[in-house]
Structure formats: C-alpha cells, structure tokens
Amino acid sequence: MIILNRPAIASSHDKLFKAAMAHSEVVKDFIESYFPASLLKQVDLKTLALESGSYIDQELMRSETDILYKVKLIEKKETAYIYLLVEHQSSSDRWLLFRLVK
Numbered sequence: 001m002i003i004l005n006r007p008a009i010a011s012s013h014d015k016l017f018k019a020a021m022a023h024s025e026v027v028k029d030f031i032e033s034y035f036p037a038s039l040l041k042q043v044d045l046k047t048l049a050l051e052s053g054s055y056i057d058q059e060l061m062r063s064e065t066d067i068l069y070k071v072k073l074i075e076k077k078e079t080a081y082i083y084l085l086v087e088h089q090s091s092s093d094r095w096l097l098f099r100l101v102k
Helices: 012-021 025-035 096-098
Strands: 043-050 054-056 062-064 067-071 079-084
Touching: 012 025, 012 067, 025 043, 025 079, 043 079, 062 096
Parallel strands: none
Antiparallel strands: 043 067, 054 062, 067 079
C-alpha cells in the first residue's frame, strides 16, 4: 500500500459549497427548502442569475462574496439579490456574527 503525503485541500468545505451553489438549479432547490413561504411568494426563482462576487469595500480593498444571485421580484418588478454565506466552524464561536459584518 502506498501512502502519499499530500497536503489537505485548503478550505475544501468552502470550495464544495461554492461549486454546488454556482448551479442555479441547486440554489433554487436550496431556496425552496429553506426560505420562508412568505419570501418565496415574492421572488421569481425562474429569473435566478449568478452575479460576480467581487467588489471594492469602503477601505478600497478588493473583496469576494461567497455566492450572490440576482432575482426578479414578482409584484414590484424590481431586482433583489440573494447572498448565500456559509461559515464552516469546527467549534462554536459566539462572536462569529461580528466577524462576518464589515
């Protein structure tokens, strides 16, 4: 038996999440499963479109979002954005919310 010393893939959970959520059908299923019915009635999931996840923040630093989708609102005929963020933690972190908010 040959055992190779390979380094672990950095942030493999994050890469898997981003790869899966880059497919609009997967995101549609996710949204239909986890979003409240009151919100589902307001969005046209047939219009889901993956958006670029890079932007310049207030300090003029380039940042990346996890997954950002654009969707049309049904009644208002406006565009809304759905931002999907999953933070993988090996233990509980009571300050997590503050780390995520910039």
